[in-house]
Amino acid sequence: MFLNTKKTYIVIDAGNTQIKIAVFKQNKLSEVNKVSFKELFDKPQQFQHLRNYKGIISSVLNEEDTKKINDLFCEAFIFDLTLKLPIQIKYETPQTLGKDRIANAVAGYLKSKSNTVIIDIGTCVKFDFVSEDGNYQGGSISPGIDLRYKSLNDYTSNLPLLSNKEKSPLIGRNTNGSLHSGVINGLQAEINQLIYRYNQEFNDLTFFMTGGDAKHFDFPVKSNIFANENLTLEGLYQIVVLNEL
Numbered sequence: 001m002f003l004n005t006k007k008t009y010i011v012i013d014a015g016n017t018q019i020k021i022a023v024f025k026q027n028k029l030s031e032v033n034k035v036s037f038k039e040l041f042d043k044p045q046q047f048q049h050l051r052n053y054k055g056i057i058s059s060v061l062n063e064e065d066t067k068k069i070n071d072l073f074c075e076a077f078i079f080d081l082t083l084k085l086p087i088q089i090k091y092e093t094p095q096t097l098g099k100d101r102i103a104n105a106v107a108g109y110l111k112s113k114s115n116t117v118i119i120d121i122g123t124c125v126k127f128d129f130v131s132e133d134g135n136y137q138g139g140s141i142s143p144g145i146d147l148r149y150k151s152l153n154d155y156t157s158n159l160p161l162l163s164n165k166e167k168s169p170l171i172g173r174n175t176n177g178s179l180h181s182g183v184i185n186g187l188q189a190e191i192n193q194l195i196y197r198y199n200q201e202f203n204d205l206t207f208f209m210t211g212g213d214a215k216h217f218d219f220p221v222k223s224n225i226f227a228n229e230n231l232t233l234e235g236l237y238q239i240v241v242l243n244e245l
Helices: 037-042 044-050 063-072 099-112 145-154 175-201 231-244
Strands: 008-014 019-025 028-035 055-059 076-078 115-121 124-130 135-143 205-210 225-227
Touching (some): 019 044, 037 063, 055 063, 099 115, 115 231, 124 175, 145 175, 175 205
Antiparallel strands (some): 008 019, 019 028
16 A cells, blocks of 8 residues: 655656656646756756755756756755665665666556566566565566667668557568567567466465556457556655655
């Protein structure tokens, strides 16, 4: 069960290409703003009304840029592993664990309270597993759609750089079609096989699907899969609430 509060909090998820600034009011997500780093500081006044709210900043940016965001949202604290979490991290190298993976694990587990798998399809495809006793165990990371297209172009002499993310016929009738099929259908097969293997190894599984590219894939209807594009933001929100109680 999610932690409840009637307060308003801000949640900031600063990625390499986009910053998400979310507002949670009375335990509900009320707005999500998506801006680039440049846009945020070109017009900082658009977020002036949020400066005095408590919140959390999860950032993959360098220390200097993260501090600039923290200076703008001065009541928010930066997410690190000293914070209290509603799950236990059993990863062998927790200092290398992405904050988005932790936030996804927190949100997924609090929603299911069972064996939980989070599938995040974005720049990378990440599977994360939390056991029913609330222990984060780890998972897997592989290249996402854009990285697969880019590697095919970077490491060959004649293959073009594609960006098509739509569903593809199984059989490509030309080079572009073959690349498209290999990337999209290959990634679909990879994801389906991992879902199958998790189902074979664990009972009472709940899957959560998130990430910007998740919409490009289909998933087995009987696999207890729930789509949630704001899972990372919800996990960060639960972490800030827990640490403010």
